[in-house]
Amino acid sequence: MNAAKSRALFETLREVNPAPATELEYSSPFELLIAVLLSAQATDIGVNKATRKLYPVAHTPQQMLELGEEGLIGYIKTIGLYKTKAKHVIETCRILVERHGGKVPPDRAALEALPGVGRKTANVVLNTAFGEPTIAVDTHIFRVANRTGLAPGKNVQIVEDKLLKVVPREFLHDAHHWLILHGRYVCKARKPECWHCVIEPLCEFRDKTEAPRG
Template sequence: MNKTKRFEIFSRWQAENPHPKTELEYTTPFELLIAVILSAQATDVSVNKATRKLYPIANTPETIYALGVDGLKSYIKTIGLFNSKADNVIKACKMLIDLHNSTVPDNREALEALPGVGRKTANVVLNTAFGQPTMAVDTHIFRVANRTKIAPGKNVLEVEKQLLKFIPKPFLIDAHHWMILHGRYVCTARKPKCGSCIIEDLCEFKEKTEPSG
């Protein structure tokens, strides 16, 4: 895919949704961090249901740590892998209290040192909470990048590097949100909605469904 096409794709996404946001509900970098840890292999909808009950009771490292693992589990038991997530969140809260003055660090190394935080989670926090130009490649972004040919790659890290290299600079901060939303609602895994896709004429996916025109 050439530079002109990529620029046009992101221009259209921006025109349709000028201020894209994560669908996870949060008000502070800490709430975002916990929501992203909880969202691994779970839907944003299920995480939001849990945090709507949790955050009014506990939404700081100290208050969540005070709940303890079992106390936290009672709030997040409807989310997949809640046992290990509760364990990780409590340990992460302890580290934030002990090492970071109860604030979420704004650098990758410190974030990835927290239990339950991998590269993807760190990228979401750096981008969404701190406005850094990172790409958190989840299944939706991996699929969209490869299917459209915006930035093909064999694995998540390869796609992340390709996206950072090829996405035009003006769009980099919001690109990750546009691509997730596109993958979640339009370029779906089983049957992409090509006929109603605003970038259908620019996309280089060979097996398009419901071709327009």
């Protein structure tokens, strides 16, 4: 996709959704970090249901530590891989308290040193909590980037690198949210809903689908 089409694509997404945001519920960088950790192989809806009960009880690293693994499991057992996630969350909280004064560091290396935090999670936190122009390539963004021709690549790192080059700078901060929401609700994996896609005229996806009949 050339530069003109790329710009037009994001101008269209901005027109439809001027202020895109994560669907995870949070009120601090710490709450966002924990929500993203819990969201791996889980839905945002499921995570939000758990954190609505968890955060009133423990919304700081110290409070989470005092809750402990078993206490935390009581709140997140409806989420997939909850035992592993509880272990990662508690150890992450321990590191935040001991090394970072109980604060989430706005630094990629420090974030990726936390248990269970990889590049994708770090990118989400840096972008959403600290306003950095990062793009966390999940399955939705990977699919949209490849289908549309915006930033095709064989793996998430290639797609991320390409997106950072082709997305006009003025759209970089919000690109992550626009693309993930578009992949989640329109450019779906099995049945992309091309018939009501606002960027369909710009999309280079060959196998565009027709509106369902009946």
